[in-house]
């Protein structure tokens with residue numbers, strides 16, 4: 209069984225496979241995304257119950273903007289619908305919601321809803337849900353470098369002040385006290401990171417699950433956590 213003392217503090221998830229799930233059933237991609245929301249709800253519930261402190265989910269990659277506009281519009285309206293319907297329970301269950309990514313490309317109404325949701329849940333401390341929306345790991349590094357360059361130029365900091373912790377403070381995951389995922393789960397059998405968190409994954413344990421995201425439920429999550437709890441994390445040291 210799982211040991212509570214060995215639970216990962218920060219779990220990151222690349223929720224993949226919604227489209228294939230729908231295709232297998234002769235349904236449009238949107239049906240897969242709707243089914244995927246149920247999986248996310250279940251994972252949030254389990255993380256809160258089992259003592260995970262941060263759950264970061266890849267909800268929409270910056271590179272997903274190239275998808276057919278009908279699917280992009282569906283996803284944008286789905287995000288709005290889900291945040292609206294879940295907001296009260298997030299507040300009730302002590303869930304803090306943060307969103308990372310280039311929000312300028314999101315619909316105005318969604319941007320507004322996101323800032324209201326972040327404000328309403330900022331003092332919650334049971335679980336922090338970080339939603340990566342219109343997010344690019346490489347761009348996260350670019351914007352951090354730009355911010356640091358401005359500070360050096362404005363003589364707010366010196367070049368020698370630039371170290372790992374300064375970069376960490378400038379990345380979009382500065383919204384959490386645990387910016388480094390202990391476990392990354394990617395579903396649907398794909399074995400790649402797809403421009404998700406990059407710097408932050410330096411020593412993250414990777415778990416790849418064959419299940420499509422809508423089929424990834426409690427048994428699959430337990431399997432991923434059990435695998436994590438059996439790993440020897442050396443962070444470059446000797447065994």
Ligand SMILES: CC(C)CCOP(=O)(O)OP(=O)(O)O
Nearest residue numbers: 223224225226227228267268
């Ligand atoms: C937007 C994102 C969460 C969707 C993940 O599923 P997907 O649409 O990439 O599904 P497929 O890889 O099966 O096409």
Ligand SMILES: [Mg+2]
Nearest residue numbers: 224225226227
């Ligand atoms: Mg995919």
